[in-house]
Amino acid sequence: MSVPxxxxxxxxxxxxxGAFPRRADAQTADGTLARAVxxxxxxxxxxxxxxxxxxxxxxxxxxxxxxxxNAEVYLAVASWSVGLFDSAxxxxxxxxxxxxxxxxxxxxxxxxxxxxxxxxxxxxxxLGVRVPPDTALAPRTEPWPVSVAVARxxxxxxxxxxxxxxxxxxxxxxxxxxxxxxxxxxxxxxGSVARAAGSYRLAVDYSEPRGRTAAATxxxxxxxxVADSLPHEPPPPDSLYRLEVRWGAPSRAxxxxxxxxxxxxxxxxxxxxxxxxxxxEGRALTVGAxxxxxxxxxxFLGRPRxxxxxxxxYNRALRSAWESRNRAIAAANERRRGVALLRVRVxxxx
Amino acid sequence: MRAAVVGFALVGVLAGGAxxxxxxSLLRLGAQAYDFAEYGAARAFxxxxxxxxxxxxxxxxxxxxxxxxxxLIEERKDSVAAVWLRWALRVQPGLVVDTVDFPPPVxxxxxxxxxxxxxxxxxDTLTETTWEWVRGRGETQSGLRIERSGVAMSGFVxxxxxxxxxxxxxxxxxxxxxxxxxxxxxxxxRVTREVLPGITTVxxxxxxxxSRQALGFLYVASTPWGSLYLDGERTGxxxxxxxxxxxxxxxxxxxxxxxxPFDTIVTVGRDQRLRLGTIRLRAAGSQx
Numbered sequence: 022m023s024v025p026x027x028x029x030x031x032x033x034x035x036x037x038x039g040a041f042p043r044r045a046d047a048q049t050a051d052g053t054l055a056r057a058v059x060x061x062x063x064x065x066x067x068x069x070x071x072x073x074x075x076x077x078x079x080x081x082x083x084x085x086x087x088x089x090x091n092a093e094v095y096l097a098v099a100s101w102s103v104g105l106f107d108s109a110x111x112x113x114x115x116x117x118x119x120x121x122x123x124x125x126x127x128x129x130x131x132x133x134x135x136x137x138x139x140x141x142x143x144x145x146x147x148l149g150v151r152v153p154p155d156t157a158l159a160p161r162t163e164p165w166p167v168s169v170a171v172a173r174x175x176x177x178x179x180x181x182x183x184x185x186x187x188x189x190x191x192x193x194x195x196x197x198x199x200x201x202x203x204x205x206x207x208x209x210x211x212g213s214v215a216r217a218a219g220s221y222r223l224a225v226d227y228s229e230p231r232g233r234t235a236a237a238t239x240x241x242x243x244x245x246x247v248a249d250s251l252p253h254e255p256p257p258p259d260s261l262y263r264l265e266v267r268w269g270a271p272s273r274a275x276x277x278x279x280x281x282x283x284x285x286x287x288x289x290x291x292x293x294x295x296x297x298x299x300x301x302e303g304r305a306l307t308v309g310a311x312x313x314x315x316x317x318x319x320x321f322l323g324r325p326r327x328x329x330x331x332x333x334x335y336n337r338a339l340r341s342a343w344e345s346r347n348r349a350i351a352a353a354n355e356r357r358r359g360v361a362l363l364r365v366r367v368x369x370x371x
Numbered sequence: 372m373r374a375a376v377v378g379f380a381l382v383g384v385l386a387g388g389a390x391x392x393x394x395x396s397l398l399r400l401g402a403q404a405y406d407f408a409e410y411g412a413a414r415a416f417x418x419x420x421x422x423x424x425x426x427x428x429x430x431x432x433x434x435x436x437x438x439x440x441x442x443l444i445e446e447r448k449d450s451v452a453a454v455w456l457r458w459a460l461r462v463q464p465g466l467v468v469d470t471v472d473f474p475p476p477v478x479x480x481x482x483x484x485x486x487x488x489x490x491x492x493x494x495d496t497l498t499e500t501t502w503e504w505v506r507g508r509g510e511t512q513s514g515l516r517i518e519r520s521g522v523a524m525s526g527f528v529x530x531x532x533x534x535x536x537x538x539x540x541x542x543x544x545x546x547x548x549x550x551x552x553x554x555x556x557x558x559x560x561r562v563t564r565e566v567l568p569g570i571t572t573v574x575x576x577x578x579x580x581x582s583r584q585a586l587g588f589l590y591v592a593s594t595p596w597g598s599l600y601l602d603g604e605r606t607g608x609x610x611x612x613x614x615x616x617x618x619x620x621x622x623x624x625x626x627x628x629x630x631x632p633f634d635t636i637v638t639v640g641r642d643q644r645l646r647l648g649t650i651r652l653r654a655a656g657s658q659x
Contacts, residue, residue: 064590064646066612102592102612104552104559106525110533131596131608133529133550140532 050080050088057092061099070099090120101134113141121149121170122201147172148227148235152367157246160214160363164205167223174199175229179206184219184243198227208243214361215245220368239370246364248357251350257339263332269325279316283309394425398435405438414442418568421455422504428463437469441477449480451568454544456484458565461500464488487546490563497578498562503571514539514571515547515564522578526551529607544568550607553578557586557615561607585618587639590646597627597652613644623647631655 057072076092097112116123125138149170158165169177177198180190193206210217221241228234287309392400397420404413417439421432436459443452460466460481468481505511516539517526526534529548534540548563556578566572591599592610599606602622606614609625618641625633630652639645 061610062592062649064592064610064612064648066590098610099612101527102610104525104550104554104613106527106533106550106552107535108525110535128595133527133608136530137527137532143532 050076050085050092053079054088054092054095057095061095066099066103070096073099086119090116090123093119094123094125097138098130098134101137106137109137110141113138114145117142117145117147117172121147121172122151122168142172145172146229146233146235148177148225148237150225150237150239150370152223152239152370153365155364155366157362157364158208159360160208160210160217164207165365166203167206167225168201168203169196169198169225169227170201171198171227171229171235172200173229173231175227177202177204178226179204180224180226181206181209181221182224183221183241184217190224193223208363208365210363214363217363218244237370240368242366242368244364244366246362248360248362250354250357253347253350254343257343261339262336264329265333265336266326266328269327271320271324273320275323276316276320279319280313281316283311283313283316285309286312392419394420394422395431396420398431401435401438402431405442410442410445414439414446417442419504421459422502423462424501425504433463433466434469434472436466437473437477440480441473444476444480451544452480453484453487454546454565454567456480457488457546458567460484460488461565495562497558497560497576498564499575499577500564501573501575502567503573505569505571511569512541513544513566513568514541515549515566516540516571516573517549517551518573518575520575520578522553522576523555524551524553524576524578539571542566549574551576554613559614561605585641586615587618587641587643587645589614589616589621589623589637589639590644591623591625592647592649593625593627593633594649594651595627595630597625597630597633600624600626609650625650625652627652629655 053072053076057069057076060066060069060072073092073096077089077096080088080092093112093116097109097116100106100108100112125135127135130138147170149168151168151170153166156165167179171177175198176195178195179193181193182188182190191209193209194204196202196204208217219242221243223239223241225237225239226234227236287305289305291305397416401413401416401420404410404416417435421435421439423432426432436455440452440456443449443455468478470478503514515528515534517524517534517536519537524536526536526549528534528540528542529550531540531542531547534549544566546563546565548561550559550561551574552559553576558576558578560576562574564572564574589601590612596609599609599611600623601616616639618639620636620638623635623637631654633650633652635647637645637647
């Protein structure tokens with residue numbers, strides 16, 4: 022049974038229309054947030070608070086954690102400035118929930134607000150995990166960096182499970198974290214990168230001394246990555262080379278020799294030749310003039326070439342440097358081809 | 372003979388627990404122990420007996436404050452002595468310092484404490500403070516609490532964080548400045564109170580009888596943030612919004628280290644919301 026074309030078109034339109042509102046919402050939320058900040062700067066606090074609430078309502082929850090965080094921080098500051106300290110606490114908690122890595126700049130926020138924020142953060146159970154979304158590394162020599170943020174000092178444990186849903190956990194690392202830290206995890210690939218490829222889950226468990234715990238799970242896709250080779254460098258352009266010879270000044274000796282031969286060519290037949298041949302003076306003059314002309318031409322065109330040793334050695338160095346760089350690139354490519362790379366791609370994260 | 376009597380008394384009291392005794396007796400025992408340079412015991416008796424709710428603040432009480440301050444200074448606990456003296460001067464503002472029986476360091480500590488306490492704020496007149504002296508043995512934590520009064524109220528302690536009404540915030544002994552706000556009553560106050568070692572300070576705000584004088588509302592922000600003074604009294608940091616102020620002219624100043632202070636006079640009308648916008652502070656030494 023074939024689906025009519027108009028049904029397919031309607032479905033496609035529906036999909037496109039479904040995708041656009043989310044983007045439009047995000048743009049609306051961004052614009053509303055900007056207007057809210059402008060209102061707060063103009064000390065139109067009540068209007069700013071109203072706009073901030075609208076921005077949070079318009080922001081798609083899945084895609085706008087930074088926007089939500091910023092809006093909640095501004096709301097907390099506005100509530101604090103009005104004297105609604107309980108509301109400020111709630112909004113700071115929401116900002117920390119939207120982004121556990123939230124910090125306040127001491128230049129931008131006054132000491133009371135900073136202390137207030139720190140106290141709220143200490144009282145909030147929070148665990149934030151950040152990993153590079155898509156990276157390639159040599160697993161035997163390069164660790165995989167994972168950043169964590171916690172509210173109170175505690176133990177953070179990293180467990181990796183996979184490939185496949187039923188595989189056992191491997192504890193990669195355990196660290197004591199005060200606030201934020203980046204932990205370098207060595208990914209266990211065993212004997213072969215190709216064999217380690219598959220779907221994994223990274224579980225991050227946090228426990229604080231008072232016994233409260235939090236956990237986050239990140240789904241990963243590990244694949245073998247062919248190493249990129251570096252392209253060879255093109256030769257240096259001609260403009261970089263210097264002239265290796267110089268034309269010398271014209272030689273007067275050659276001029277004198279040319280004219281001398283010309284005069285000789287005329288004088289010999291005229292003075293020494295048989296009298297019967299003297300009627301050929303015209304020809305002798307022609308030959309003499311031609312020889313003199315050849316001398317003159319030699320004078321003007323026959324300039325000697327002088328080699329320039331400095332330029333020659335400079336050009337030689339330029340060529341050998343290029344050749345040596347290309348040899349290094351070839352060696353690096355050879356090494357790269359020998360290293361097995363692992364591509365780590367995050368499929369989903371909290 | 373007298374030493375033996377005091378010794379027996381100390382043993383008996385310590386065995387029974389100092390907190391179980393009459394505070395007046397504790398102060399007397401503290402005086403005796405102080406006279407015999409038994410500073411450790413004297414300190415414990417005096418701290419337990421100085422509860423102002425347990426008896427008159429008479430010459431014995433005043434002398435006990437002196438003795439406790441002297442002991443703490445001798446023990447190089449000047450900061451703890453300062454907290455007790457500030458507290459005593461708030462409880463008994465007219466306290467006369469004994470310059471005959473106590474050495475100059477005690478007198479100096481009193482003078483510093485009096486200077487500190489002298490900066491009273493407008494919120495002090497609406498504030499009632501009590502202290503919860505803990506009965507029973509063992510070390511207890513110091514604390515600070517805003518008493519619930521049936522009015523929606525929230526507060527924070529400068530440098531510490533939020534202090535919701537009714538919740539005790541555990542803090543180290545010291546002087547703390549609280550900012551308390553009850554928007555329904557157009558009330559915002561900033562008061563400084565002492566937290567004594569092992570004792571919870573309880574602050575109540577009397578808002579129900581608050582006079583409904585004509586008010587306007589001030590909005591001010593600055594970049595960078597700065598300390599805000601209204602009519603010479605520090606009211607906190609910028610930004611401030613909907614801050615209730617009496618109708619009429621007010622001197623406003625914003626200060627920040629490294630920046631030229633901003634001074635202006637504003638006149639607030641009845642129910643007016645006066646919005647000054649964000650004031651940009653000029654770096655000190657920069658051209659106008």
